[in-house]
Amino acid sequence: MSAIDETAKIDIYLGKKIRLMRISRGLRQKHVAEAIGVSFQQLQKYENGTNHIRANRLYALAVFFRVDPSYFFEGLEQEGESALPFEELLKKAETEKLIKYFNNAANDNVREKILNMVKIAAK
Known part of the structure; x- marks a missing residue:
């Protein structure tokens, strides 16, 4: 894989992570x-992986979302290994609802219980 292909892959992955965090x-x-x-059109291009996101913008996103900048790169090595691609999951209305409900859970203890319940149901 060429360096350009690898850069495009990273841009797409970063965009997915940005979109997931926003949703x-x-x-x-x-x-x-x-x-x-930036304009909303520019953010849209970042989310689609169309435009390369500079480090200062990625840092601004991390500050805005109150996450470590490394969040955006977590799982990059495993991208493509799942049975259902990341972008297909994000297209499902149920995924968006699940993420919102999970994020709005009362506290970490409740979120941990939700994760355990999903883990059991997925077996």
């Missing part, structure tokens, strides 16, 4: 874009 927080592209100083 999980129940935010519109316009709101996130304004917070980091």
Whole structure:
């Protein structure tokens, strides 16, 4: 794989992670874009992996979402190994609802119980 192909793969993966974080927080592209100083169209291009995101913008997103910048790279090595590709999961309405409900859970203890319940149901 060429360096250009690898860069495109990373851009697409970062975009997926940005979109997942935005959806999980129940935010519109316009709101996130304004917070980091870009147009909503630019954020849309980041989320689609169409445009390369610079380090300073990625850092601004990490600050805005209150996550470590490494969040955006977690799981990059395993991308493509799952039975259902990441982007297909995000297209499902149920996934968006699940993420929102999970994020709105009362506390970490409740979220841990939800994870255990899902783990049992998935067996």
